[in-house]
Amino acid sequence: MAKMNLLQAINNALDIAMADNERVVCLGEDIGQFGGVFRATSNLQEKYGRARCFNTPLTEQGIAGFAVGLAAQGAVPVAEIQFADYIYPAFDQIVNEAAKFRYRSGDEFDVAGLTFRTPYGGGIAGGLYHSQSPEAYFCHTPGLKVVVPSTPYQAKGLLLAAIRDPNPVLFFEPKAYYRASEGEVPEEDFELPLGEADIVVEGADITLLAWGAQMNSLRKAADLAEAEGISCEVIDLRTLLPWDVKTIESSVKKTGRLLVSHEATHTGGYGGEIAATIQERCFLYLESPISRVNGLDTPFPLAHEKEYMPDQLKIYEAIKASMSY
Amino acid sequence: MGDTPNRIVQPVFITGADLPIPTLSLLRADGSLREGAEVPSLDKELAQKMYRDMIYIRVLDERMIAAQRQGRLSFYLTCTGEEAAVMGTVAAFTQGDMIMGQYREQAALRFRGFTSKQFMNQMLSNNMDLGKGRQMPIHYGSRALNFMTISSPLATQIPQAAGYAYGQKLEGLEACTLCYFGDGAASEGDFHAGMNMAAVLKCPVVFVARNNGYAISTPTSEQFAGDGIASRGVGYGIKSIRVDGNDILAVYAAAVEARKLAIANHEPVLIETMSYRLGAHSSSDDPSGYRSREEEDKWREKDPIARMKNWLIDRSWWSEQEEKQALESYRKEVLDALKSEEKRPAPPLSDLIKDVYDTPPWHLQEQYGALKAHIDKYPDNYPATSGEG
Numbered sequence: 001m002a003k004m005n006l007l008q009a010i011n012n013a014l015d016i017a018m019a020d021n022e023r024v025v026c027l028g029e030d031i032g033q034f035g036g037v038f039r040a041t042s043n044l045q046e047k048y049g050r051a052r053c054f055n056t057p058l059t060e061q062g063i064a065g066f067a068v069g070l071a072a073q074g075a076v077p078v079a080e081i082q083f084a085d086y087i088y089p090a091f092d093q094i095v096n097e098a099a100k101f102r103y104r105s106g107d108e109f110d111v112a113g114l115t116f117r118t119p120y121g122g123g124i125a126g127g128l129y130h131s132q133s134p135e136a137y138f139c140h141t142p143g144l145k146v147v148v149p150s151t152p153y154q155a156k157g158l159l160l161a162a163i164r165d166p167n168p169v170l171f172f173e174p175k176a177y178y179r180a181s182e183g184e185v186p187e188e189d190f191e192l193p194l195g196e197a198d199i200v201v202e203g204a205d206i207t208l209l210a211w212g213a214q215m216n217s218l219r220k221a222a223d224l225a226e227a228e229g230i231s232c233e234v235i236d237l238r239t240l241l242p243w244d245v246k247t248i249e250s251s252v253k254k255t256g257r258l259l260v261s262h263e264a265t266h267t268g269g270y271g272g273e274i275a276a277t278i279q280e281r282c283f284l285y286l287e288s289p290i291s292r293v294n295g296l297d298t299p300f301p302l303a304h305e306k307e308y309m310p311d312q313l314k315i316y317e318a319i320k321a322s323m324s325y
Numbered sequence: 326m327g328d329t330p331n332r333i334v335q336p337v338f339i340t341g342a343d344l345p346i347p348t349l350s351l352l353r354a355d356g357s358l359r360e361g362a363e364v365p366s367l368d369k370e371l372a373q374k375m376y377r378d379m380i381y382i383r384v385l386d387e388r389m390i391a392a393q394r395q396g397r398l399s400f401y402l403t404c405t406g407e408e409a410a411v412m413g414t415v416a417a418f419t420q421g422d423m424i425m426g427q428y429r430e431q432a433a434l435r436f437r438g439f440t441s442k443q444f445m446n447q448m449l450s451n452n453m454d455l456g457k458g459r460q461m462p463i464h465y466g467s468r469a470l471n472f473m474t475i476s477s478p479l480a481t482q483i484p485q486a487a488g489y490a491y492g493q494k495l496e497g498l499e500a501c502t503l504c505y506f507g508d509g510a511a512s513e514g515d516f517h518a519g520m521n522m523a524a525v526l527k528c529p530v531v532f533v534a535r536n537n538g539y540a541i542s543t544p545t546s547e548q549f550a551g552d553g554i555a556s557r558g559v560g561y562g563i564k565s566i567r568v569d570g571n572d573i574l575a576v577y578a579a580a581v582e583a584r585k586l587a588i589a590n591h592e593p594v595l596i597e598t599m600s601y602r603l604g605a606h607s608s609s610d611d612p613s614g615y616r617s618r619e620e621e622d623k624w625r626e627k628d629p630i631a632r633m634k635n636w637l638i639d640r641s642w643w644s645e646q647e648e649k650q651a652l653e654s655y656r657k658e659v660l661d662a663l664k665s666e667e668k669r670p671a672p673p674l675s676d677l678i679k680d681v682y683d684t685p686p687w688h689l690q691e692q693y694g695a696l697k698a699h700i701d702k703y704p705d706n707y708p709a710t711s712g713e714g
Contacts, residue, residue, distance in 0.1 A: 025495070051495060057525055062518030065484025066526075069502075072473065072485065073423070073492030090513070097481050103680045105466045106457035112683070141679045142689075166683040197685065242686035301646035 001184040006177045008053035010040045010117070010187050013159040014078060016189050018048050021076060024163065026053040028063060028080030037082055038119060038178055064090035068098050068111055071168070071268035074112030078163055082266070084120035084133040084172060098168040100260030112166040117159070120148075121263055122309060123176035127301050127302035133213075133264035133295070139241045139273065144295050145169040145194055146241040148212035152183045156239060157192030165194055172214030195246040199251070203233035206257035206322055209248060209274065211237040214261050214310065221315035230323055240270055248274070249281050256287035261310050266294040288325035291318045341552040344559065348599060349579055350569040354627055356635020369642050375416050375436070375573065376637055377651055378629050379408040382432045384655040385444065386604070392663060393608040398448050400462045404429050406571075406603030407537055409629030412436060414503065414533050414596065417584050421500045423489055425482040427471045429465055429602075430505050437470040441662035451669035457680070458672040474504025479510040481531070483519030487593070490530035494591050501529035501587040503694070509540020511554050521594035524562045531583045532558075532595045535570065537602035542615040558595035570598030571629035574636070600629070614694065618700035674700070674710040 004012060026041055032055040035042035041308045045053040056063050060081055067079035081087045087094070094116065102110040112257045122131035129259050145167050149155040155173065160167040200215070201222060210218040215236055222232035233251050237243060252258045258278055260271035275290040299307050351362040358364065361695060386403035386441070393401040404411060407429065415424065415433035424433055425558025431444070443455070447465050450458035455467060456474060473482065473489075486504035492498050510516060511534055523530050534554035538545055551557065558565030568575045576598055583594040601624035605612050612621070637643035678689040685693070704711035 023495075043424075054526070057518075057521050059518040059521065061514055062484045062487075062522045065481060065515055065519060066491070066522050069425075069482075069488025069490075070486030070492045071488075073489045073496075075492040075495060077488070092478060093481060094628075096478050097476065097485070100476070102683070104456065104460055104464070104476060106455050106459060106682075107680045108455055110468050110683075111475055205551035218586070242682075242688055245687065274406040 002187050003182055004152045004185045005179050006149070006152045006155050006173070007020060007038060007040055007179060009156040010159060010173065011042055011044075012185070013156040014044060015040060015047070017078070017160060017163045018044060018052065020189065022080065023074065024052070024076040025070065026078045026080070027056050029056060029058055029082050031055060031080050034091050035244065036080060038175065040080065040117070040173075050289070060086050060090040061093055061154060063214050064093035064116070065097070067114055068093055068101065069212045071111035071114035072109055073099065074113070076163060078115045078117060081116060081118040081290065083130050084118040084134050085129045087118055087134060091137070094144070094168075094170070095141045099141045101168075104181075110166070111168050114168040115162050115171055116169070117171045117173060119175035119178070120172040121174050121176055122305055123213065125302065125305065128299045131300040131305070133262065135172055135240055136264055136268055136270045139170040139270050143168065144241060145239065146172070147194060147239050148172045148174070149238065150174060150177065150212050150215040151181060152185045152238055154170070154192060156185050157190050157242040158194065158238065160189065161191040161286075162296060164191070166293065169194070172212060176213050195239045195242050195244055197247040198236045198238055199233065199247065200236050201232065201234040203231040203255065205231045205255055206259060206319055207233045207235060207248065207255045208261070208315070208319070209235045209237060210261045211240065214263055217315060218261055218311045220312035221319060224312060225319045228320070230319060232319065243274070245277060245281070248278060252278055252282045253285045256285055258286075259291040259293060259315065259318055259322060261293040261315055263295050265297050266292065267297050269294050288322045291322050293318045330457065331610070340698050341556060344556065346552055346555050346567050348567045348569055349575045350572050350634055351574040351578065352572045352636055354632055356632055356639055365574060365581060367574070367577060371416065372637060372642055373411050376633055376643065378432060378435045379412050379633065380501050380651060381435055381655045382408055383630060384652060385431065385441075385659055388656065388659045389448065390604075390608060397663070397667060398462055401448070401608040402428060402463045402602040402606070404432055406624065406629070407535055407577055407600045408432050409573040409633065410533070410535050410570035410598035410600050411505070413573045414531075414580040414598075417577055417580035418503050419500070420471060421498070422507075422584075423471050423473060423493070423500070423502045425486045425489065425502060426475055426505045427482070427507055427510060427535075428475050428477070428692070429507070431463070431465070433505075434465055434467070434470065434472055437472060439465065439470060439472070440469060441658050442666055443467070445662045445666035447670070449667055449669070450671065451666060452672045453666070453669055454672065457676045461471070478515035480506055480515035480519070482506065483510075483515050484522055485519070486530050486532070487519050487523035487526065487528045490593075491526055494527075494529055499588060501531060501584060503531050503533065505533045505535060507540060508534065508536040508538070508548055508554060509543065511557070512548055520558065520561045520563060520593070520595070524655035527591045528593055529587040529591050530593045531580070533592060534595065534597045536597055537598065537600050539602050539606070539616070541606040541610060542612070544616075553597055555595060555597040563593050563595050565595040565597070567597045567599060571627045571632060573629060601627070622671045654700030671709045674713055
């Protein structure tokens with residue numbers, strides 16, 4: 001075990017993936033010698049050469065299209081989109097091309113090796129265009145896997161699994177945790193399974209569900225509620241598509257209550273999908289309406305970032321409301 | 326930008342006129358060679374195969390449009406008028422080179438050995454379609470023939486071709502990627518992104534811009550203001566050439582050189598083939614609403630197939646007798662294939678959820694189970710699949 005922050009865990013996972021398989025290639029804006037604007041790819045060009053870790057021109061649609069072609073050829077590209085806020089020019093290549101590559105060809109061709117990494121989320125005073133959480137757009141697309149780690153340990157294990165998964169994976173990295181979160185991470189090669197949620201804290205009264213950058217607020221809220229005698233079961237979803245319905249379903253059948261929280265805007269957010277599915281499966285077990293504590297339906301603000309965020313107090317209040325419903 | 330030796334002290338703007346782009350043209354319309362033109366190295370066997378495949382495609386296109394009009398196909402799209410642009414390029418490449426096309430390059434598939442039955446199976450979305458009946462007619466693809474499955478969104482294959490070629494280079498393969506697109510697709514952002522990335526990252530890819538004058542109804546005069554597509558290649562730092570797309574020898578000569586450059590130097594090359602879409606955009610289109618008969622007739626006189634035929638006959642590599650026999654046999658081959666393959670059933674219902682992922686996850690299995698139960702309840706409403714076990 002070694003102490004790593006989330007960025008170091010990502011860098012370590014990329015290093016291991018590149019050493020393990022010479023077909024793994026990292027590409028993106030400023031990721032070469034510079035190591036990326038957040039330094040997630042530090043020293044990789046030095047170690048594996050320019051051919052396998054390289055800067056691209058400043059074109060997200062180009063990066064995505066190029067990575068799709070590279071993956072179709074049999075390489076294992078890990079493409080970085082510098083900020084998730086800038087992934088939209090690549091939207092067509094991701095949802096119309098990568099996601100449908102295997103299906104539309106009848107499995108004649110695929111982009112099995114493809115992974116997109118991108119930092120997402122607020123908390124860094126980034127305003128509209130350095131704070132977004134666009135995961136729901138991609139969860140609406142069959143053919144993609146969507147993964148969001150919340151700790152250095154998860155970041156390494158899930159990224160290695162994502163790179164080796166035989167499907168295109170979008171890997172959203174909570175940039176607010178890049179340096180803020182530190183933890184023990186195995187130094188060796190290991191994978192965490194995609195599609196499996198993690199029960200972080202077991203509890204009896206209410207299930208709290210979130211992922212990625214929302215986990216800290218969720219855990220703090222659980223602590224506040226615990227002090228009031230409310231026992232919270234805290235679950236980290238980790239993979240959004242396909243998601244681990246069984247774990248959530250059995251937890252809610254036990255607690256009778258569910259709260260879902262994400263930074264992304266409320267309307268059309270992924271919490272709505274989870275709420276709908278869980279009420280279908282757990283209707284007779286529910287003691288209160290499923291609660292959603294999300295970002296507001298505004299563009300991501302700057303001056304009012306603190307007010308916008310679904311912080312621990314908002315979650316805490318929603319827990320109490322659910323308990324006293 | 327470092328030292329700039331080429332300084333001026335007055336604001337003089339450069340224009341396209343400062344970079345006139347010539348057009349490579351070897352054959353006259355009557356099939357005779359232009360003065361000073363040299364025939365590219367092309368043996369009789371290959372020349373005949375190219376010609377045969379071109380007339381096969383003309384036959385296929387005619388028959389399939391007719392079949393579409395009879396309601397036997399939902400949709401079709403012809404290559405008519407551009408057979409030489411496609412055949413002259415694909416013939417210069419080897420089977421190991423990947424082809425990433427737009428959707429009007431069926432001649433390239435035929436050249437590589439796609440059979441009449443394979444064409445039919447795709448167009449009829451039946452249980453023998455390699456694509457499992459998932460895409461509209463003409464969206465062919467074949468791993469065995471290194472022909473990437475066609476996708477409808479335009480120009481997406483351009484940055485993909487750059488990436489594919491980069492992968493070939495990384496693997497040390499003696500191979501490149503051949504990428505086709507049209508004059509309309511070249512207005513998409515993916516065109517710019519793909520060309521630029523191919524140039525900067527030195528990808529062994531040959532881009533073939535089929536400039537056929539129209540994007541559905543929009544003429545090139547309303548598509549771009551610059552000098553066609555070739556002029557843009559120069560801006561990206563890509564070796565570029567414009568050729569008479571109705572002149573099979575010119576296209577072939579350019580393509581042979583382009584492939585050599587791509588493989589030897591690991592660099593992209595752009596070929597712009599100047600031609601004309603003699604047919605409608607697709608079976609859903611009627612060109613009489615946007616262009617004149619006279620214009621079409623003018624181009625019909627430059628028919629690339631007639632031109633190659635004249636050249637072949639001139640060197641006694643082809644005869645009217647052979648032409649007649651070939652056309653008869655192709656018509657029969659196409660019609661026989663249509664008749665036999667349209668009897669095939671649709672792909673099995675279970676294919677519906679396959680290949681979304683490598684294996685169907687829980688939610689797809691659940692949805693499939695629910696669908697199956699529903700079909701079992703209302704079998705008459707879903708006759709294509711209700712009979713399955």
